[in-house]
Amino acid sequence: MTQTAPAPPVAARRIAGLALPALVVLAAEPLYVLVDTAVVGHLGREPLAALAVGGTVMSLTAWLGTVMAYGTTGRSARRFGAGDRSAAVAEGVQASWLAFGVGVLVAVAMQLGGAPLARTLVGAHGEVADAAAQWLRIAALGAPGLLLAAAGNGWLRGVQDTRRPLLFVLGPNLLSALLCPLLVYPAGLGLAGSAVANVVAQTLAGGLFAAALARERVSLRPCPRFIRQQLVLSRDLLIRGVAFQASFLSATAVASRFGAAAVGAHQIALQLWFFTALVLDALAIAAQSLVGAALGAGDEAGARAFARRIGLLGGVCGILFAVLIGAGAGVVPALFSSDPAVREQAMVAWPWFVAMQPLAGVVFALDGVLIGAGDVRYLRNLTLVAALGGFLPAIWLAYALDLGLGGIWAGLTLFVLLRLVALLLRLRSGGWAVVGAVR
Incomplete structure (x- = not known):
């Protein structure tokens, strides 16, 4: 090469x-x-x-x-x-x-x-x-x-x-x-x-x-030809996004079946999770730009180095979020609700919320790596499999077995874990690192 x-x-x-x-x-x-x-x-x-x-x-x-x-x-x-x-x-x-x-x-x-x-x-x-x-x-x-x-x-x-x-x-x-x-x-x-x-x-x-x-x-x-190419890329990302939306809507629907306090606590934890995702998205955007540029320059080794560094930084950010969220367990839910039942339910979700942060930090970063590499079909398929084969069955099983909010957030953690394993395997395989100006 x-x-x-x-x-x-x-x-x-x-x-x-x-x-x-x-x-x-x-x-x-x-x-x-x-x-x-x-x-x-x-x-x-x-x-x-x-x-x-x-x-x-x-x-x-x-x-x-x-x-x-x-x-x-x-x-x-x-x-x-x-x-x-x-x-x-x-x-x-x-x-x-x-x-x-x-x-x-x-x-x-x-x-x-x-x-x-x-x-x-x-x-x-x-x-x-x-x-x-x-x-x-x-x-x-x-x-x-x-x-x-x-x-x-x-x-x-x-x-x-x-x-x-x-x-x-x-x-x-x-x-x-x-x-x-x-x-x-x-x-x-x-x-x-x-x-x-x-x-x-x-x-x-x-x-x-x-x-x-x-x-x-x-x-x-x-140029209709280039617009069609972008439509295909956007389609794969859109399907991936629909899988996310369906999963989170289903989680809210299941939480509502456990009562008003459970769905209120779920909303607090979920919105905080979205906030941490916003910060980690910024890291993913950096990954898109740097990895895409390295592969466009024909520098596969550089792209792999960026991927490792960005994945590591994502994990570090996730650990920091975990520490902050864990330390705020007794304070943060009270900022959103004065209802003791809601705060009690929030504590059910909280350990899962804390535990998934380091995993999610790496996942968001590596999502950005693969988007920058143009490997969006793999991301689309991975998200569909993790959602349909992991997250959705887990949360509806939580409803069937009356596992409460802890079961829902265990399902969300499983969703993140499945994606993490598949992303690390993809990163190790090198199948994503295709060099050239276009993929």
Whole structure:
């Protein structure tokens, strides 16, 4: 094998240089949602409920954007590593066309189907359904910008530019956080003001990423062949994501059968688990960029070294989370609920929650390695097997045997453990480390 360039030093500093800005970008949207929720919450119970319904629908669009960004990062990083920046940016062009097209479809669909969808989710006609439909119709106009920004994040991470995504995401979100209370209260728009603020932020962010593409001086024409390739990659990541969503929805459904205290405690632990996943996702994004670039440069040894270092860092982060979560066992649940029964149930899940953190740290990191390598079909199949063959049977068995919340979280731990074993075997086999500008 001919290696075109030596690998750069495998330094934690270089990984952190990609992971930390990515973490800020990942956290910007959830933090803005908290601001939005706080502002709308003072309008009353019905507007807050309407925001919850509409926000849940739009969060699915944001999830589509995350899938698109991950797929684009790996392809762009490979071409960048091969020394062809123009081709790496061209991947961003095609991803942006795909993102814009999907965003327009979402916007049109919500104008036509927002009201029936809101009524279906609420379960009845009334003020909440009507308000949710109005919010959805307005907020959906920001979908093209939201998905353009996701595609932009993908190709810029691929070329290892973390400064511009930070500015392009933080600036519009800060503007929207200022606009939201002004439009809701002094301007008198009420709940609609929240939706308008969302649209302003998402459209501005999408415009900034599109302008960054234009400044690269590459052809902006759509190429159906490349778009089809990206659709295949996104399809595999989407199927994988659906398996996750189905698993977590099933876990919540089973928890609800053990009573209100159990499902409340499950929600606390699950949301904290999602928070730790957000931090570990930033490490996975660094893995996507660095591993993709190394393989694109023909440097299999460098890619393997990055994979080992990033997996190790993921494990270290997981151990730190385990220590913090374990130390906070007597305090953290009380921050979310004053109900003694909920806190008691949280302690049932807590040992499993703590124990899985080091395992999950390695799993998230290695997920990023394989996405960067373009090995998404293996990830898709692994997730389906672990979910259908491990997690779902375990949690429904917990229900059948009345094992309570501990049984559910033992099932989640099994899900993580199965993925960890399969990822380590894949890493050791080397089947993922295919060099070249494209896979």
